[in-house]
Amino acid sequence: MHDTPFRTTIARDALAGLVVSLVALPLCLGIAQASGVPPMSGLIAGVIGGIVVGFLSGSHISVSGPSAGYTAIVLAQIAAVGGNLQALFLMVFLSGLIQLGFSALKAGFFSNYIPNNVIKGLLAAIGLILILKQIPHLIGYDFEPEGAMSFKENAGANTFTSLLNMNLNWGACIIGLVCLAFLFLWDLSPLKKLLVPSALLAVLLAIGINAIFLATGSSLAVDSNHLINLPLIREMENPLHVLMFPDFSYLTNPVIYTGALAIAIVTSLEALLSIEAADKIDPYQRATPPNRELFAQGVGNSLCGLLGAIPVTSVVVRSSVNASSGSRTRAATVIHGVILLAAIIAIPSLLNMIPLAVLAAILISTGFKLASPALFKRMYREGWKQFLPFVATVSAIILTDLLTGIIIGLVVSTAFILRSNLRKGVRIIREKHVAGDLVRIQLASQVSFLNRAALTTTLEELPSGSQVVIDARTTDYIDPDIHALILKFRNEQAPAREIGVSLVGFMPHYKWDDEVQYVDVSTKEAQTKLTPQDVLQLLKEGNRRFVNGDRLYRDLARQVNVTAGGQHPMAVVLGCMDSRASTELLFDLGLGDIFTVRQAGAIGGRKALGSIEYGCKAAGSKLIVVLGHTGCGAVTAACQVGHQKADPVAATGLNNIGYVTEVIHEAYEEEIKCCGEPKEVSADFVDRVARRNVLRTMKYIRENSDVLREMIETNQIAVVGAMYDIRSGQVDFFEADPASALKGLPTEEPIAIPA
DSSP states (O other): TTTTTTHHHHHHHHHHHHHHHHHHHHHHHHHHHHHSOOOHHHHHHHHHHHIIIIHHOOOSEEEEEOOOHHHHHHHHHHTTTTTTTHHHHHHHHHHHHHHHHHHHHHHHGGGGSHHHHHHHHHHHHHHHHHHHHHHHHHHTTOOOOOOOOOOOOGGBBBHHHHTTTTOOOHHHHHHHHHHHHHHHHHHSSSGGGGGSSSHHHHHHHHHHHHHHHHHTTTTOOOOGGBBBOOOGGSSSSGGGGGOOOOOOGGGGGGGHHHHHHHHHHHHHHHHHHHHHHHHHTTTOOOOOOHHHHHHHHHHHHHHHHHTOOOOOEEEEHHHHHHHHHOOOTTTTHHHHHHHHHHHHTTTHHHHSSSSSHHHHHHHHHHHHTTTTHHHHHHHHHHOOOOHHHHHHHHHHHHOOOOOHHHHHHHHHHHHHHHHHHHHHHHEEEEEEEEEEEEEEEEEEEEEOOGHHHHHHHHHHTTTTTTTEEOOOTOOOOOOOOOHHHHHHHIIIIIIHHHOOEEEOOOGGEEEEOOSOOOOSSSSSSHHHHHHHHHHHHHHHHHHHHHTTOOOOOOOHHHHHHHHHHHHSSSEEEEEEEOOOHHHHHHHTOOOTSSEEEEEEGGOOHHHHHHHHIIIIIIIIOOOEEEEEEEOOOOHHHHHHHHOOOOOOOHHHOOTTTHHHHHHHHHHHHHHHHHHOOSSSHHHHHHHHHHHHHHHHHHHHHHHOOHHHHHHHHSSSSEEEEEOOOOOOEEEEEOOOOHHHHHHTOOOSSSOOOOO
């Protein structure tokens, strides 16, 4: 956008402004007629909306002018003042001042609360309305004025009944259908990249076709009833007589102020909704400052009232035509206003040659882009929470009017939000800890009375004798009703059902300190009840949580206090010293749950063996885990030294590295013996040697400790191996079956893994 040459940008804006002005002319006239005011009031509003509001607005796409959405409001206000149009224009003037007040009060924030699905529903509804309301004009049935958007029509008819009872004008029909086909084919062809908008070419095509009909004397020629009908100001005796001014003597009439407020609210809401919609169709996705828009609309409507025009607001129809015509900046909006003014004064007779059918074709083409089948499919794929409010907005706008439809869409969308909040106020997490099961009730950031039913049901369903933690660490606000509910449960219901209640994270103004009746550490009682198989299962579940990012919340400070008097770990893990393989994290455990013996390469040795014996015989651990990992530096060094037939100290410069590599070298030799020597030390080869090293360490533990071997044989403890994948975080345990342990690695003499 910023790199586009100014000449190209202003040329595109000028052409887009011309197209918008051609569409805006009959709309201004039609809306004026529907609003019960002279045609010039609609045209002046269009000029002010284009030049004044367009210049002051921060929107690059939005086009302001008279809107069909508030014709009922204007008619009602005219009736309220007994048909006096000068009193109406005073209302319009005051409504502009009220809008300036809205801007000063920053009332534009309302636009931030309009859901995206409602805005998309607004655009789709406008698109469908354009198609439905312009089909009659496309075939020459100009029963309603251009710009009419209401579902209800004259004589009890509506949009659908009108479509069933249309009278065909063949000349207008031919022009309309030919131009519509031209517009669709243009968009499908490479010609759409040209600077000239297809809508402008369609207008010229329509004028040409009708000129041929007229020149040949054909009965298909379109007469003035189906052409634009601008008033010829230059032929009037006193052109200034078309202007009307407000009557300030009505300032003492209270009706003026209520009417002005009604017009200000309606036009402001429609403006905010329309600029949100316009931003959605802006090809550069620029954002419009809502308070600046209210200021621009306020200035525009004050001027409209002073010059005898109906109110203006941002209009989706004209904005859509503007965007689809290639507009780049708000200069297109201003240019459209200038062209309107020039047309009214200088060339009304030339514009009166344009058939209404071609304008209908342009609007139908625009409507199809706004309500494309792809949009409905996309909204459906986003789920019912997005699709139903979208469809409700579309249906309601078509069957009622823009503001009523938007309100219905907001109500439906709000209903989904409330329903979601009813469920999301509390999150139930069932945790399996070393010392037993725990239910954690995690409160949302905002917990209101709407969440009372969900929390009540959750508390009632807790089994007797269970442990529950009500967790408010991420909660900013708790409704007094919820506060009272939790207090009653803690003081009355929980003690009666022998439920242990812990409260954590409640803010100071609730006057609740953290109350912890349950700390998830391995106790003597829990350790005694566990079997080696239970411990293995706990480690597997902990690693699964680690991989999935669902780690349990642990109060480490309280674990420090609880474990200060003694430790009762359930397992001993002999692992590598690698910084990426922190055992408590990998198995999602807390303080005091396991012993960890760390040796480079997870190798055995007398000192390691002594630590393991203490952990099992003296401290009561039920499981020994030998944990290797992929990409192990110690195993890689041993493999490279072995492959090069080099001295480890000379190769690495580390004086004591041989104590590590000579142990791993046995696993390296075993792999060579079974699989042959590789051409290079690959990552896969290193990982296979690391796995064999784990198996050899398990064998070493069994064969070199009488204490541990006896405990294994009497099923007091078990030894398992495991490999940690540093890429995925997953731990692969070696079960008791040797074939499973080797995972397909060839071996001549399978190593027995004790149960």
